[in-house]
Amino acid sequence: MTDKIFHCRATGLTLPAFSAAGDAAAGRVLSRGETFTVSPETYELTKDRLGSSFLDLTPQEQVQKWGSQRFGTGPAPEDMVIGEDDEYQVFKAAFAKLEYSRKISDPAARKLAVQKVWRDHGEVLRHLNEDYR
Structure with missing residues (x-):
């Protein structure tokens, strides 16, 4: 073999x-x-x-x-995301997006980016402290 x-x-x-x-x-x-x-x-x-x-x-x-x-x-299909069925991995990815969006210097753009993260990943991030909203 x-x-x-x-x-x-x-x-x-x-x-x-x-x-x-x-x-x-x-x-x-x-x-x-x-x-x-x-x-x-x-x-x-x-x-x-x-x-x-x-x-x-x-x-x-x-x-x-x-x-x-x-x-x-064979290899994994291109559209298959590593760890997408693992709650911890999904949380880490969503949290990373949230942290990135919170570092945007323009207040208006930051607000829109944070809102988008919450809209797209709110269910995963629901247990975060209110300070992250």
């Missing part, structure tokens, strides 16, 4: 890992939209006791097993 390219369709997909000594190590947790390459060695680590790898599941088999498709073959 040569290296294979996949993309993550649901944040939380985890690739197993082992240390050089063969001990279990922390795996790599992927975010939606990430493209990842699986080497033959990593592929072997994904096999269960019966020799089957979850990476061989078709989209339909993934839905049957997990209730949704977790990964796909």
Whole structure:
């Protein structure tokens, strides 16, 4: 087997890992939209006791097993944003936009930019202190 390219369709997909000594190590947790390459060695680590790898599941088999498709073959589609299904990542992106808009020096432009962020991302930012509104 040569290296294979996949993309993550649901944040939380985890690739197993082992240390050089063969001990279990922390795996790599992927975010939606990430493209990842699986080497033959990593592929072997994904096999269960019966020799089957979850990476061989078709989209339909993934839905049957997990209730949704977790990964796909090939690179991530261009319109798939990394982490867009992860509440924390979405919050960080919205907060970054808010901070950027609050630094605009022109008061009128700043007000319009902040209002736009709240209009577009208000649901995600709803728990922020009133000082950020």
